[in-house]
Amino acid sequence: MSxxxxxxxxxxxxxxxxxxxxxxxxxLIYVVIHSGQLELAEWANLWSARLPGxxxxxxxxxxxxxxxxxxxxxxxxxxxxxxxxxxxxxxxWLMILPLTIPTYVFAHIYTSLTEREGWLGLLWAGIFGDDxxxxxxYNVFGAAFVLSIAGFSYVFxxxxxxxxxxxxDIEEAARxxxxxxxxxxxxxxxxxxxxxxxxxxxxxxxxxLSDFGxxxxxxxxxxxxxxxxxxxxxxxxQAAAGLSLVLVALSLTFLILERFFRDRQRYYxxxxxxxxxxxxxxxxxxxxxxxxxxxxxxxxFALPVAWMLVWTWEAWQxxxxxxxxxxxxxxxxxxxxxxxxxxxxxxxxxxxFHARLRNKISQSYLHLxxxxxxxxxxxIALGILSFVLSMLPWIYGTMFVLMLAMLIRFLPxxxxxxxxxxxxxxxxxxxxxxxxGATPWENLTRIVxxxxxxxxxxxxxxxxxxxxxxxxxxxxLRPTGFDTLPVRIWVEASEEMLELAAPSALMLxxxxxxxxxxxxxxxxxxxx
Amino acid sequence: xxxxxxxxxxxxxxxxxxxLFAEELIVYSGRSDKFIKPVVKVFTEKxxxxxxxxxxxxxxxxxxxxxxxERTSADLYISNDAGNLQKxxxxxxxxxxxxKLVGVIPDKLRAKDNSWVGxxxxxxxxxxxxxxxxxxxxxxxxxxxxxxxxGKLAITHSSNESYIAGATVYLRANNxxxxxxxxxxxxxxxGSSVFNKxxxxxxxxxxxxxxxxxxxxxxxxxxxxKHPDAPIKIVxxxxxxxxxxxxxxxxxxxxxxxxxxxxxxxxxxxxxVSEEGQKLFANVNREYPARPGVPAAEKVPTRASYKVAxxxxxxxxxxxGATLDIIESVGMP
Numbered sequence: 001m002s003x004x005x006x007x008x009x010x011x012x013x014x015x016x017x018x019x020x021x022x023x024x025x026x027x028l029i030y031v032v033i034h035s036g037q038l039e040l041a042e043w044a045n046l047w048s049a050r051l052p053g054x055x056x057x058x059x060x061x062x063x064x065x066x067x068x069x070x071x072x073x074x075x076x077x078x079x080x081x082x083x084x085x086x087x088x089x090x091x092x093w094l095m096i097l098p099l100t101i102p103t104y105v106f107a108h109i110y111t112s113l114t115e116r117e118g119w120l121g122l123l124w125a126g127i128f129g130d131d132x133x134x135x136x137x138y139n140v141f142g143a144a145f146v147l148s149i150a151g152f153s154y155v156f157x158x159x160x161x162x163x164x165x166x167x168x169d170i171e172e173a174a175r176x177x178x179x180x181x182x183x184x185x186x187x188x189x190x191x192x193x194x195x196x197x198x199x200x201x202x203x204x205x206x207x208x209l210s211d212f213g214x215x216x217x218x219x220x221x222x223x224x225x226x227x228x229x230x231x232x233x234x235x236x237x238q239a240a241a242g243l244s245l246v247l248v249a250l251s252l253t254f255l256i257l258e259r260f261f262r263d264r265q266r267y268y269x270x271x272x273x274x275x276x277x278x279x280x281x282x283x284x285x286x287x288x289x290x291x292x293x294x295x296x297x298x299x300x301f302a303l304p305v306a307w308m309l310v311w312t313w314e315a316w317q318x319x320x321x322x323x324x325x326x327x328x329x330x331x332x333x334x335x336x337x338x339x340x341x342x343x344x345x346x347x348x349x350x351x352x353f354h355a356r357l358r359n360k361i362s363q364s365y366l367h368l369x370x371x372x373x374x375x376x377x378x379x380i381a382l383g384i385l386s387f388v389l390s391m392l393p394w395i396y397g398t399m400f401v402l403m404l405a406m407l408i409r410f411l412p413x414x415x416x417x418x419x420x421x422x423x424x425x426x427x428x429x430x431x432x433x434x435x436x437g438a439t440p441w442e443n444l445t446r447i448v449x450x451x452x453x454x455x456x457x458x459x460x461x462x463x464x465x466x467x468x469x470x471x472x473x474x475x476x477l478r479p480t481g482f483d484t485l486p487v488r489i490w491v492e493a494s495e496e497m498l499e500l501a502a503p504s505a506l507m508l509x510x511x512x513x514x515x516x517x518x519x520x521x522x523x524x525x526x527x528x
Numbered sequence: 529x530x531x532x533x534x535x536x537x538x539x540x541x542x543x544x545x546x547x548l549f550a551e552e553l554i555v556y557s558g559r560s561d562k563f564i565k566p567v568v569k570v571f572t573e574k575x576x577x578x579x580x581x582x583x584x585x586x587x588x589x590x591x592x593x594x595x596x597x598e599r600t601s602a603d604l605y606i607s608n609d610a611g612n613l614q615k616x617x618x619x620x621x622x623x624x625x626x627x628k629l630v631g632v633i634p635d636k637l638r639a640k641d642n643s644w645v646g647x648x649x650x651x652x653x654x655x656x657x658x659x660x661x662x663x664x665x666x667x668x669x670x671x672x673x674x675x676x677x678x679g680k681l682a683i684t685h686s687s688n689e690s691y692i693a694g695a696t697v698y699l700r701a702n703n704x705x706x707x708x709x710x711x712x713x714x715x716x717x718x719g720s721s722v723f724n725k726x727x728x729x730x731x732x733x734x735x736x737x738x739x740x741x742x743x744x745x746x747x748x749x750x751x752x753x754k755h756p757d758a759p760i761k762i763v764x765x766x767x768x769x770x771x772x773x774x775x776x777x778x779x780x781x782x783x784x785x786x787x788x789x790x791x792x793x794x795x796x797x798x799x800x801v802s803e804e805g806q807k808l809f810a811n812v813n814r815e816y817p818a819r820p821g822v823p824a825a826e827k828v829p830t831r832a833s834y835k836v837a838x839x840x841x842x843x844x845x846x847x848x849g850a851t852l853d854i855i856e857s858v859g860m861p
Contacts, residue, residue, distance in 0.1 A: 115728070116737060136721065219685055219724065229687070231591060385595050397601050476592060480554050480601050481580040491561070491583050 012440075013356065016349035021368045023346075024408050027383030028371050031248065034241030046242055050226065054243070058222045058250070061143055061215075062208045068148030069204045072296055073155025074197065078185075079289050081163040085281040091293050095156045096520065098300040100512040102469040102486065103150045104213025105505045108493045109304045110146055111137055111217065119307075143220040149300040150214070151207055155200035162196035163189075168277065202258035209251050210376045212472045213486075217493065223247040224376040228472070231378065244379045251374035255367075305509070311502030321503055325488075329507055332468055332484040335399070336511075339406035340464035344456055346407055347414035351455075352448070355422040366419070370412040377472030380409055385477060397479055405473040410466050414459035421455030454522060461519045465512050485511075552578035553792050556593065558586025558607040559779055560813075567808045571799045577792050586612040586689065593621045593784065603787040604796060605644075608779040609689040611696065613644040614845020622782040623790065625797060632801055636840045637778050637818045646778030646818045646841055647800055648810035651745040652694040653774060654763040655733050663740035669698065669765045669775075670706070672742060673713020681717045682729040682741035686860035690726070690744050690777060693844050696851045697775035700839045704854060711858040720861045727751065734758040744777075746814040749827060764834045773835035777844060778818060779809075 076095050113120045124134040174188045215225045230240040354362040384405050433443045471486040485504040492500040568579040586607040622643040630645040637646035699707045723729045729741035730751040748762050766772050783793045799805040806817035814825040
């Protein structure tokens with residue numbers, strides 16, 4: 001009897017999730033069709049002329065950013081989860097606050113700070129004299145610096161989570177067997193953290209591969225920037241699609257590697273974890289902890305925010321903050337709220353479908369829903385543009401197109417956030433509801449949604465934050481005259497109007513704060 | 529809750545699609561808002577036609593126009609670079625204008641078929657530090673390749689549209705070999721250290737960090753307006769008897785082929801080529817009005833006072849690909 005009850009619901013879910021997954025695949029289909037139009041000779045040309053350089057640039061950037069985020073993320077997570085010290089909670093916050101600043105804002109701010117006349121440039125000249133040229137950011141190290149401080153928070157979050165849950169008894173056993181604390185860290189703690197580190201680094205690397213804003217401001221030629229230039233400078237869509245296909249292959253490799261590491265996680269967390277005890281920090285440790293965390297915060301948050309405040313003040317005094325500015329703020333909020341809601345709703349059937357079936361099909365749906373993560377924003381935007389123009393021309397020029405783009409770009413975030421909590425929903429709970437006479441709708445609203453609440457909220461918040469910061473797809477797909485804060489930052493920054501870019505950047509950061517606070521509170525409640 | 533959501537979305541869609549039917553012109557603009565707003569403000573006051581500026585990068589907007597085809601909501605396209613305008617004309621995105629309307633602008637500053645019209649011109653000039661005499665020997669842009677300028681030269685990166693346009697003019701006035709060796713020489717002089725903004729070049733020359741830079745003329749006057757005592761001067765290159773003259777580039781406008789409001793679009797073009805519109809359009813950025821007889825901003829060298837390279841602006845689009853190939857083959861940063 002329970003089988004007959006479950007059948008119609010599964011087909012409903014499968015129908016809905018098929019629809020969502022089909023939508024999500026639109027950009028990939030576009031890329032495949034267009035790169036299929038490339039002649040063999042053109043492929044050969046791309047292969048020999050562009051790919052070696054691009055691969056080298058992209059991979060060396062990815063490796064440097066991975067190293068940078070690893071160093072920053074793991075060290076700060078370890079200090080904060082293993083030592084009790086004054087201001088520990090503040091420190092946790094300081095480590096995630098960089099997430100409120102988009103990479104292109106970091107890039108923009110640091111290029112102006114390191115100019116000869118910028119704060120850091122002046123400091124440099126003060127220390128080393130006028131004759132030593134100050135370091136420039138327009139190279140792989142500059143790009144790696146910017147992307148590391150902008151991305152290490154992901155590693156921090158995942159690793160500190162794993163550290164609070166990790167088994168201290170194993171570490172203690174290792175100490176009893178005569179290992180020094182340093183050996184314990186390298187031989188016991190670190191290997192146990194491997195899945196969390198892998199997941200965090202994969203997230204960071206995927207962001208590097210698809211980053212458009214920072215590399216375009218720093219003019220560092222990665223795949224994404226080259227694809228964009230290929231399309232916009234030379235109008236060569238085929239070559240752009242060909243390059244995108246290579247990028248997809250590259251990103252998929254990373255995703256598979258990450259899955260490989262994550263699947264081993266079960267082994268580590270199988271036993272019931274004993275709560276970690278934090279040891280009170282000694283005076284020396286306290287000095288060290290705060291100098292290190294303070295250094296990170298200075299560059300990843302305090303300096304950029306100080307810059308924003310100074311220039312916003314300047315703009316305020318010149319009364320450059322007009323009614324139009326509040327219009328941009330409103331536009332940004334509207335699209336972010338709409339996209340977050342849409343993505344959360346759309347991800348639900350995919351996650352539920354997988355929870356129920358757990359087979360190859362549902363697994364592949366999950367992968368297909370992740371396309372937004374492996375394709376660069378400009379390519380997703382173009383794919384959606386040509387899809388909408390040929391299939392749904394009547395929605396062209398409306399907010400719907402932009403919402404669709406945000407949905408496809410950030411669906412993976414929503415699905416991943418819900419996937420975890422869906423696992424708590426055993427089929428028997430729903431069946432119990434049905435057998436007690438609940439309609440499918442009641443089942444959904446009274447059982448499924450309350451159980452999934454945490455996952456739904458995280459999904460909403462994550463998509464909200466990323467939509468608020470989204471640049472490349474918005475640039476191409478926004479309705480006419482519909483400017484968001486990132487679009488304004490980009491426009492003003494490319495015209496070098498610092499005073500005008502700063503208030504937008506500041507608003508963007510302030511807009512992210514409340515939802516981030518909400519997410520962290522929920523996260524704390526879950527780990528307590 | 530679900531119904532509320534649907535209503536919410538429906539309201540938004542309506543709010544935004546209703547904009548399409550209002551009586552207003554939509555301009556895809558690759559020119560800074562700041563320089564175009566004063567012009568459309570006066571236009572709106574005069575005609576009552578509202579103008580919506582959809583600002584972005586010139587090339588990205590051109591792509592958008594191409595993809596949108598007949599579904600575009602754009603009525604006009606404005607770019608700071610003749611290369612982009614010509615590219616759009618080649619792609620068949622624009623509607624040729626009446627020669628009576630745009631005839632007031634010289635032939636060389638508009639498309640052959642009048643599918644776009646130049647509105648203001650910028651000169652590619654040298655900015656020189658007046659205290660540093662090491663670059664005094666420079667009389668031509670080609671002297672910038674001289675090894676004596678190693679470490680003293682400031683140029684932008686090679687994807688800057690003014691840079692590409694300048695190189696295209698030099699290519700048309702000379703030949704591929706000349707441009708190639710010029711670029712190679714400059715590359716040897718600057719290494720990998722190039723600037724991302726023209727205004728930073730002027731700053732660097734003013735502070736004495738660099739001796740000479742290649743910029744559009746108005747950046748020099750913009751800097752002097754803020755810092756009147758800055759030790760910099762303009763040098764107009766290639767003025768000797770057999771020299772090619774200064775490279776010009778124009779900002780201009782075109783009417784989009786699939787615009788549904790051609791009459792209003794023509795009105796805006798008419799205003800922008802009128803003496804009043806020309807003054808407004810060019811002078812906010814200290815450019816040269818494209819229409820002869822309309823004076824440029826004060827202090828800017830008058831256009832009669834120097835020789836301009838004899839290259840039609842439409843060449844900037846037709847030969848952009850060739851220039852990009854040379855830049856890439858040299859590997860300019």
